[in-house]
Amino acid sequence: MGDSSDVIVVGAGVVGAACAYYATRSGLSVTVIDRGPVAGGTTGAGEGNLLVSDKEPGPELELALLSTRLWRELAEPLPLQIEYEAKGGLVVASDPAGMDTLRELARGQEKAGVLAEEIPADRLAELEPHLAPDLAGGFHYPQDAQVQPALAAAHLLRASDARIRLGEEVTGILTATTGEVTGVRTATGTVHAPHVVNATGTWGGELAQRAGTELPVLPRRGFVLVTEPLPRVVRHKVYAADYVRDVASDSAALQTSPVVEGTPAGPVLIGASRERVGFDRTLSVEALRRLAAQATALFPVLAGVRAVRAYAGFRPYLPDHLPAIGRDPRVPGLLHACGHEGAGIGLAPATGALIAGMLSGGPLPLDPAPFSPARFVGGAAP
Amino acid sequence: MARTPSELVRAEPGPPFEITVDGRAITALPGQSIAAALWCAGVLAWRSTRGGGRPRGAFCGIGQCYDCLATVNGEPNRRACLVPARPGDAITTQEGHGRAGLGV
Ligand SMILES: Cc1cc2nc3c(=O)[nH]c(=O)nc-3n(C[C@H](O)[C@H](O)[C@H](O)COP(=O)(O)OP(=O)(O)OC[C@H]3O[C@@H](n4cnc5c(N)ncnc54)[C@H](O)[C@@H]3O)c2cc1C
Numbered sequence: 001m002g003d004s005s006d007v008i009v010v011g012a013g014v015v016g017a018a019c020a021y022y023a024t025r026s027g028l029s030v031t032v033i034d035r036g037p038v039a040g041g042t043t044g045a046g047e048g049n050l051l052v053s054d055k056e057p058g059p060e061l062e063l064a065l066l067s068t069r070l071w072r073e074l075a076e077p078l079p080l081q082i083e084y085e086a087k088g089g090l091v092v093a094s095d096p097a098g099m100d101t102l103r104e105l106a107r108g109q110e111k112a113g114v115l116a117e118e119i120p121a122d123r124l125a126e127l128e129p130h131l132a133p134d135l136a137g138g139f140h141y142p143q144d145a146q147v148q149p150a151l152a153a154a155h156l157l158r159a160s161d162a163r164i165r166l167g168e169e170v171t172g173i174l175t176a177t178t179g180e181v182t183g184v185r186t187a188t189g190t191v192h193a194p195h196v197v198n199a200t201g202t203w204g205g206e207l208a209q210r211a212g213t214e215l216p217v218l219p220r221r222g223f224v225l226v227t228e229p230l231p232r233v234v235r236h237k238v239y240a241a242d243y244v245r246d247v248a249s250d251s252a253a254l255q256t257s258p259v260v261e262g263t264p265a266g267p268v269l270i271g272a273s274r275e276r277v278g279f280d281r282t283l284s285v286e287a288l289r290r291l292a293a294q295a296t297a298l299f300p301v302l303a304g305v306r307a308v309r310a311y312a313g314f315r316p317y318l319p320d321h322l323p324a325i326g327r328d329p330r331v332p333g334l335l336h337a338c339g340h341e342g343a344g345i346g347l348a349p350a351t352g353a354l355i356a357g358m359l360s361g362g363p364l365p366l367d368p369a370p371f372s373p374a375r376f377v378g379g380a381a382p
Numbered sequence: 383m384a385r386t387p388s389e390l391v392r393a394e395p396g397p398p399f400e401i402t403v404d405g406r407a408i409t410a411l412p413g414q415s416i417a418a419a420l421w422c423a424g425v426l427a428w429r430s431t432r433g434g435g436r437p438r439g440a441f442c443g444i445g446q447c448y449d450c451l452a453t454v455n456g457e458p459n460r461r462a463c464l465v466p467a468r469p470g471d472a473i474t475t476q477e478g479h480g481r482a483g484l485g486v
């Protein structure tokens with residue numbers, strides 16, 4: 001029957017695409033439904049860094065390390081247009097105290113399997129010739145990589161054998177009288193499947209509610225400044241030590257720390273701001289001003305180039321900064337794969353592999369317990 | 383003879399002046415954009431694309447498409463359809479992003 005499959009994935013962002021890719025690989029038939037276009041949510045509004053460097057030891061780092069490996073594997077079959085670059089990351093500190101913090105972070109990360117090399121101040125220019133001359137030093141993370149997120153999601157989805165329904169909003173979850181999921185209701189009809197994956201990112205709480213359960217996903221707004229196309233002026237993903245602190249923070253107020261990277265297309269992307277202001281798309285001149293000032297402090301050469309545009313996106317934020325991956329304890333057949341905050345591009349393949357393993361009953365690539373949605377809903381996941 | 387837009391509106395522009403394209407002198411009128419001056423001099427392309435090195439000039443003429451980028455007085459990526467020509471302006475054909483000097 002045309003409207004039924006083994007799994008329905010709601011959301012055609014990078015996470016939904018990865019879930020569809022790995023689920024079809026494990027032999028399941030999959031239908032992906034999105035109310036908009038592919039990558040029309042936060043995936044089309046991010047930067048595409050695949051980072052291990054910014055994560056403290058713990059479950060998120062485990063997920064990131066697995067994802068780093070999976071992205072490297074995916075870069076083989078997927079076309080070059082996904083712009084996968086194993087460029088490495090460079091985290092810099094402005095003073096000796098900052099260097100101490102970086103050293104301590106790197107020591108912990110190395111135990112978890114992260115490669116990190118300390119770069120003394122006098123060697124920074126070897127790695128990044130345009131970097132400001134007065135920095136205290138930094139750490140080089142060769143495992144950090146980058147993709148063009150919208151293209152990566154689109155090609156991942158194309159490479160899956162999933163059926164794709166775009167421009168169709170999921171308005172409700174269908175259940176049997178016994179409570180199990182039997183499909184979804186959309187604006188134009190019904191689609192049937194015994195499993196539904198909630199990959200709606202920042203809107204994950206809304207979909208959970210429509211399924212009669214809950215997930216406290218909140219939007220954390222971020223702006224990116226885009227320069228005119230340039231030759232390679234920045235080789236790595238370069239960011240300041242403060243970024244790690246901002247990422248881990250729970251504050252709702254505006255935070256900015258410089259994150260700078262080149263792209264194969266030419267423009268340099270400048271981030272990163274974080275603030276919790278709901279789904280407000282208003283341009284924040286203050287956020288952009290700070291981004292520009294911090295980036296030019298790190299790379300003085302950028303003061304002479306033009307920023308041609310800016311965009312904003314809403315990171316799917318969960319209060320403990322970990323994504324929700326796994327079965328919903330209240331609604332049998334509903335699985336969540338959302339809430340990856342500022343790391344969803346990086347964490348997508350590992351998330352997809354976990355979800356596929358759960359759906360097919362195959363082996364799981366790592367322990368999913370820390371990501372269980374049951375931590376928000378109460379009660380243990382089956 | 384084909385009628386020009388300035389004839390159609392009976393414009394009485396001030397005296398013409400010179401600008402240069404890759405060192406060659408051409409004539410511009412006060413108020414003319416650089417792209418208009420280039421067109422009047424028969425120059426239709428003044429940039430090559432970053433990827434394929436293909437020729438580009440003005441397309442939309444109203445500042446939206448960024449096809450008409452040129453290096454003006456040493457500054458790359460100026461939209462020639464928006465920048466008014468001024469006496470002595472030096473326009474140079476722009477190769478790609480026009481920032482090759484910054485590459486590392
Ligand atoms: C400025 C910024 C920079 C970032 N930089 C990075 C980075 O460098 N590296 C990184 O890893 N991450 C980064 N991120 C985070 C990353 O973009 C997100 O974590 C990731 O895109 C989330 O993907 P997703 O597939 O879960 O959600 P989305 O891409 O938002 O996809 C969810 C989809 O669900 C659809 N949907 C929602 N509700 C419904 C419904 N009821 N019915 C049908 N469809 C529905 C939406 O239309 C949407 O397409 C950044 C984010 C921002 C904002």
Ligand code: FES
Binds near residue numbers: 439447448
């Ligand atoms: S011709 Fe389109 S911007 Fe100038």
